[in-house]
Amino acid sequence: MTWLEIAVTAPAELVEVVANVFNEIGSGGVVIEDPALIVELVTKGNAETVSPALELPQGGQTTVKGYFCCDCSLPERLESLSRRLTNLPVRWRTREVREQDWATAWQKYYKPLRVGKNIVVKPYWEDYCARVGEIIIELDPGMAFGCGTHATTAMCLVLLEEFAPGCAVVYDVGTGSGILAVAAALLGARQVSAVDIDETAVRAARENARRNGVADRVSVARGNLLDDLAAGQADLVVANIIADVIISLAPAAAAALKPGGRLIASGIINERAREVRRALVAAGLEPVKELTEGEWVAVVYRSGGNTTSGAGH
Numbered sequence: 077m078t079w080l081e082i083a084v085t086a087p088a089e090l091v092e093v094v095a096n097v098f099n100e101i102g103s104g105g106v107v108i109e110d111p112a113l114i115v116e117l118v119t120k121g122n123a124e125t126v127s128p129a130l131e132l133p134q135g136g137q138t139t140v141k142g143y144f145c146c147d148c149s150l151p152e153r154l155e156s157l158s159r160r161l162t163n164l165p166v167r168w169r170t171r172e173v174r175e176q177d178w179a180t181a182w183q184k185y186y187k188p189l190r191v192g193k194n195i196v197v198k199p200y201w202e203d204y205c206a207r208v209g210e211i212i213i214e215l216d217p218g219m220a221f222g223c224g225t226h227a228t229t230a231m232c233l234v235l236l237e238e239f240a241p242g243c244a245v246v247y248d249v250g251t252g253s254g255i256l257a258v259a260a261a262l263l264g265a266r267q268v269s270a271v272d273i274d275e276t277a278v279r280a281a282r283e284n285a286r287r288n289g290v291a292d293r294v295s296v297a298r299g300n301l302l303d304d305l306a307a308g309q310a311d312l313v314v315a316n317i318i319a320d321v322i323i324s325l326a327p328a329a330a331a332a333l334k335p336g337g338r339l340i341a342s343g344i345i346n347e348r349a350r351e352v353r354r355a356l357v358a359a360g361l362e363p364v365k366e367l368t369e370g371e372w373v374a375v376v377y378r379s380g381g382n383t384t385s386g387a388g389h
């Protein structure tokens with residue numbers, strides 16, 4: 077089957093916006109190519125995580141690629157795309173591709189990757205010889221977000237390594253591939269409830285929980301934010317979405333936590349961090365910790381009251 081590849085070159089803060097536009101107008105798949113990430117992997121000595129087949133995207137900006145079936149609905153989708161991108165500072169180009177080319181294109185960028193002290197994210201098709209004490213997350217993100225290489229995900233993994241051990245109940249909001257839900261379970265959380273608004277992500281997350289042998293402790297459901305999860309039950313809520321969503325989620329996240337429970341929030345672009353902090357404090361949460369990587373910030377906040385069954389910081 078022939079598909080149209082639409083490649084949009086965008087500044088970092090618009091990457092998720094463009095990916096959402098692709099999803100909303102019915103893209104058959106979205107691939108994000110981030111040159112900063114690739115350069116960083118190489119310069120930090122993680123060159124073995126980058127395939128020799130890699131071609132570095134030009135110009136230093138991130139490219140978001142969406143794929144559309146060349147059928148009678150294509151002109152309408154293109155018109156809708158053009159309308160939505162018209163006021164954004166982005167450039168786009170198109171080319172025809174065969175299905176096999178794009179469905180597996182991202183795999184050449186994806187190799188086992190160490191994150192934090194002991195976590196290794198391993199594509200399921202790669203061989204990796206685990207060292208003593210390592211926690212291996214075996215993953216096939218498919219078309220869902222969350223292969224571990226993006227700074228927003230990596231910072232969540234680092235923070236989960238610190239805060240998830242000992243937690244009884246964890247909520248993962250916007251689970252994508254399920255990477256954070258699986259990590260929380262492998263780090264010792266007894267019950268993880270993961271939600272995503274996107275059915276493709278729900279399927280990928282369920283499959284990844286099964287692949288890692290934690291399906292009995294990780295439940296995945298389609299849902300909007302914390303709408304279907306019980307209040308006052310979570311030792312830890314993790315949400316890697318975007319600043320606007322974290323801001324609107326703040327009161328519900330505070331309500332979802334047990335006294336002393338933690339919220340890990342990521343996906344926050346630097347310029348919006350102050351607004352996010354304000355919203356979290358207004359919801360009654362107290363700051364615990366922050367990480368920054370490039371233009372991204374991840375924060376940990378704590379619900380007032382006594383410490384829960386979590387790591388006890």
Ligand SMILES: C[S@@+](CC[C@H](N)C(=O)[O-])C[C@H]1O[C@@H](n2cnc3c(N)ncnc32)[C@H](O)[C@@H]1O
Nearest residue numbers: 221222229250251252272273274277300301316
């Ligand atoms: C940046 S990805 C994070 C994926 C993964 N948790 C990670 O850290 O790599 C954000 C995810 O949130 C989901 N999402 C966006 N809005 C949502 C909403 N209102 N409710 C639930 N999930 C949502 C998206 O479908 C996407 O899978």
